[in-house]
Amino acid sequence: MNHKQHGFTLIEIIVSLLLVAIITAFAGMGLVQTVESYMFSRDTVTLTEKAQLASTRIALELGFLESISRAAKNRLHYISTRGDGDQEYRLIRTESTIVLKEKGTPDRLLIDGLGDYSGKKFLSYKKEDESNWVVSDSINDLAFIEMTLILARPDGSDVEYVSLIDVRNNHRANAVLPNL
Known part of the structure; x- marks a missing residue:
């Protein structure tokens, strides 16, 4: 008997x-x-949107600058023709924020959550030949301002964004030309 x-x-x-x-x-x-x-x-995407908003606002602010009284790697004191007449503004990078200061008004936070700059400059001022521009030079010699935003990611790493800002109010046709 076989049973299967x-x-x-x-x-x-x-x-x-x-x-x-x-x-x-x-x-x-x-x-x-x-x-x-x-x-x-x-x-x-969140960091990119944040950097885009800040860099657009800063580019708009600096596009109207007429003269510069102090230019350093982490701050810029300038006179702008934006709004009602000439106003003095200060663009300042602290350890973790960038603020815009206008005389007689509260500080305006442009961006927070900055990463580690480790000696890198927030702002670099350049002539047309890409040599450094200093305050003692004529404002007409300032071709562009290079702005570096370094933002901290939640995982602890940093993301770097670089923008070139054309200074329009310096009586010079000097559109920024990319190095290709």
Whole structure:
């Protein structure tokens, strides 16, 4: 009497469970990687929007500057023709923020969450030949201002954004030409 056995043997069940566990582990790793990529992209977009807003505002402010009384790597004191007549403004980078100060008004926060500059300049002032411009030079010699924003990412690393700002009010046709 030969009876055919129906069902699974213990070995077949164990092998099936091992295969399911291996497939689940790979799918789980893929899911974790997908979530991490999404979070990285989300943080990068947030930082990019923040940097774009700040750099656009700073470029608009500096586009109207008429004279500069102090120019340093982390601050700029200037006279602007923006608004009602000439006003004195100060653009200042602190350890973690950039603020715009106008005489008689509260400080305006332009951006926060700055990263580590480690000796890098927030502002660099350049002549047309890309040599450094200093306050004792004529304002007409100032071709552009190079602005570097370094923002801290939530994971502890930094992201650097660089913008060139054309100074329009210096009585000179000096559009910024990229180095290609």
